[in-house]
Amino acid sequence: MELIFQLLAVEPASQTLTKDPFIPFVILLLVILVVPLVFERLRIPGLVGLLAAGVILGPQGLHILQRGVxxxxxxxxxxxxxxxxxxGLEIDMEQFQRTRNRSLTFGxxxxxxxxxAGTVVGRWFGFGWNASVLIGSLFASHTLLAYPIVSRLGVVNxxxxxxxxGATIFTDIGSLLVLAVCxxxxAGEFSAVRLATLLGSVVIYAVVILFGLDRAGKEFFRRxxxxxxxxxLFVLLAVFLAAVSAQLIGIEKIVGAFLAGLAVNDAVGEGPVKDKVVFVGSVLFIPIFFVSLGLLIDIPAFIKSISTIWITVAIVVGLIVSKLLAAYLAKLVYRYNWNEMLVMGSLSLPQVGATLAATLVGYEAKLLDERILNSVLVLMLVTATLGPLITSRVAPNLIVSENQIEPESTPAYWHPEAADTPFKVLVPVYNPKTEQYLIEMAALLARQAQGQIVPLAIAKATAHMDAPQLESAFQRGEQLLENATTIxxxxGVEAEPLLRIDDAIAQGISRASREQKASLIVMGWGRRTGLRARLFGNVIDSVLWATNCPVAVTRLLNSPTQIQRILVPVESITPQAVRKVQFAQMLAAATTAQVTILNVCSxxxxxxxxxxxxxxxxxxxxxxxxxxxxEIEIKPHDNVSQAILEAAKSSDLVVLRSSRRATSAGGLIISDVTAQLLAAIPCSLVMLGEPQPAAAAALSETSSPQKVAVSKRPSSQNL
Incomplete structure (x- = not known):
């Protein structure tokens, strides 16, 4: 074949592909777009597909992708x-503050x-003390892959x-510091003085990053x-600045990156900036990292080496046993029950983020060999599957001693009779075709709460206040507001129309809501789709992130005055579910409709x-x-979406809840089940989103202390 290429004076295809850096980049984009989708359709994690693609396209396969090129x-x-x-960014600092002492103990x-355990495994297979301790540090960290499961089941509290x-902070920081020392x-001769100097530098560096970036971030976001x-851009600068600074004091970049995530955690919060930061990483840079990891896997060597198989077994078994043993010690100290112990063990079992990063660093430093690299990849696949599986089986049986539903201590906007200000429904109007139903929905809710509606029209600001387009927007807004007032x-509901000029529609809605002390925003469904909506969001997305009150995003197929049957799917008994029922009941009282609470179980x-x-x-x-x-309906079904769709056929309106798991077309943040329902539900629907925790906390200061305690019994398995 090479002779043919020489005679034809052409280069082999693999050499041509690797010469131009744009061609491998295009191949990478194709891989991270297509491969995870194909593997997930086969019910195999997309991560496995990226690793497999790295093996196939790398030195062990087609030679298209090469490390260092x-x-x-x-x-x-x-x-x-x-x-x-x-x-670091995904760690919930608020939850950590609640139980930091016990988190420190379990950590x-x-x-x-x-x-x-990892150090013993390393010594058993002939590694030196330094390498063995590093192997032990790989065991020490964990990734909270099963957190969405406990969140969905309502047992996070x-x-x-x-x-x-909370223990995740201690384990990840500890394992990364051990990595830095190893x-x-x-790297060379190492004395006690140099060790003390390094540890001192690390402590000073950590303090500067954690407190310095935290204050700088809050001030920058405020300004x-x-x-x-x-x-x-500030967040990106913070992470790479922290990584470079870590290198300057002689520790690994990943230590600085993790600390930067913790540092800007508070400033970023649960907002659109965090959503965009995570989005860019999850769709581009992190998948490319896993593809590059696949380039390092030597499958033939792994299969041929019997010793590698035994060290893999030792690493996997040692990790599982040691994590469960740590959870058992916490059970003895704090008197947790067996279900709680197993949940602690299963949550701390998966080894993905910090473990893979530290392994790659150790491998590139020639401290770990291919046996450990291959074994850690197997460990990742096993624990990433086993941990969430155990959690899903055991978590439903937790005693939810802290999970109290507080219908009377929820924010005042759910209790208009107890609020200091009148119940106001803000209704942004833009499309004359949907205005009628939106105003009817808002008016029904306001009438039931003996409040009023505030129809809102926004004219986007221009450089000159006498610009023709601004005058045209004013005239259009006035016509919409006049129609809204008539409806x-x-x-029989008082309307207080509002026409304002603002730089952006979403900010105008949020600001008007705050200025008018609105209790609820009722909006129509946005239809903008595609990458732009995913990356930059749309009006609904921005309002949901910034608002001070609940937002009811509606898709109304018929007049709300004709609604007679309202379906409220409830996954688990949480305060959010209770407030969804309260919203549905408020609307039902205005139209004499019947509310059905649907719970789907296995x-x-x-x-x-x-x-x-x-x-x-x-x-x-x-x-x-x-x-x-x-009415309360418990429906056994193996497909939650299908069960809700069947129930929706006999309903006029379905009330769902917005949650931060995935972004659908149009930018609204919804759960996986909800994403499947949106296009298929045959009737009208409302997506109910609530304000950010900080805003909600500020609004809940006027709430009453009455509580409803949930019985200390296990919850249904698939709620």
Missing amino acids: PPMELLPEIGLIYLMFVA TFTFLVPLI NEAVTVTI IAIN TGDDEGNQF SREL RRTSTAKIAWMRSQLSLIVDKLALPTRP
Whole structure:
């Protein structure tokens, strides 16, 4: 074949592909777009597909991608830094503050026990002390892959769960610091003085990054207001500045990236900037890192080496046993039950982010060999599967001692009779075709609460206040407001129309809501789709992030005055679910409609658990003291989406809730189940989004202290 190429004076295709850096980059984009989708359709994690693509396209396969050659020289390094930064950014600091002492104790257990176990495994297979301690540090960290499961089940407030979440900070920081010391020792002669100097530098560096970037971030975000572009750039600068600074003092970049994630955690919060930062990393840089990791895998050598198989078994078994042992020690100290112990163990079991990053650093420093690299990849696949599986089986049986539903202590906007200000519904109007139903919906809610509506029209500001387009927008807005006032008057509700000039539609809605002290915003569904909506968001997305009150995003197929049957799917007994029921009941009272609360459980759920769930929902309904008692339906079904769709066929309106898991077309943040429902639901629907935690906390100061305690019994398995 080479002779043919020489005779034809052409180069082999693999050499041609690697010469131009743009061609490998295009191939990378194609891989990270297509491969995860294909593997997930086969019910195999997309991560496995990226690793497999790296093996096939790398030195062990087609030789198309090579480490150290553009673009595989810089982009995987950025992906590695981004991976650790996102790990720090995703840690919930508020939950950590609640149980930091117990988190420190469990963090110590789940750090030291696996560290010792990993060190023993390393020594057993002939590694030196330095390499063995590094192997132990790989055991010590963990990734909270199963957090969405406990969140969905409504048991996040269980102490065992919050303690495990908080322990993540200690284990990740500890394992990264051990990595820094081991790499420094491996680099050359190392004395006690140099060790003390390094540790001192690390401590000073950590303090400067954690407190310096935190203060700088808060001040920058305060000064820039709604300028998301500059805030996004500030976050990127912070992470790479921290990574470079870490290198200057002799520690690994990933340590700085993780600390930067913790540092800007508070400033970024749960807002659109964080959404965009995570989005850029998850769709580009981090997948490229996993593809590059696949380039290092030597499958033939792994299969041929029997010793590698035994060290892989030792690493996997040692990790699982040590993590469960650490959870058992926490059980003995704090008297947790067996279910809580197993949840702590399973939550701390998955080894993905910090473990992979540290392994790659150790491998590139020649401190770890291919046996450890291959074994850690197997460890990642096993623990990333086993941990969430155990959590999904055990978490439903937790005692939810802290999970109290507080219908009377929820923000005042859900209790208009207890609020100091009149109940106001803000209705942004733009499309004359949807205005009628929007105003009717708002008027019905306001009439039931003895409040008023505020129809809002916004004219986008121009450089000159006498510009023709501004005058045209004013005339259009005045016509819309006049129509809204007429519709509201026909329904017997007072309207206070508002026409304002603002730089942006979303900010105008949020500012008007705050200025008018609105209790609720009712909006129509936005239809903008595609990458632009995903990356930059749309009006609905921006309002949901910034608002001070709930937002009801509606898709109304018929007049709200004709609604007679309202379906409210409830996944678990949480305060958010209760408020969704309260919203539906407020609308039902205005139209004499019947509300049905639907809970979908697995067909394997026992009769006792179904009865317990029914009793808990009945207890909540009784405590809410609603004028008309909702119907409660528990439906065993293996497909949640299909069960809701079947129930929606006999309903006029379905009330769903917005949650931060995935971004659908149009920018609204929704759950995976909700994404499947949006296009298929045959009737009208409302997506109910609530304000950010900080805003909600500020608004809840006027709330009453009455609580409804949930019985200390296990919840249904698939809620």
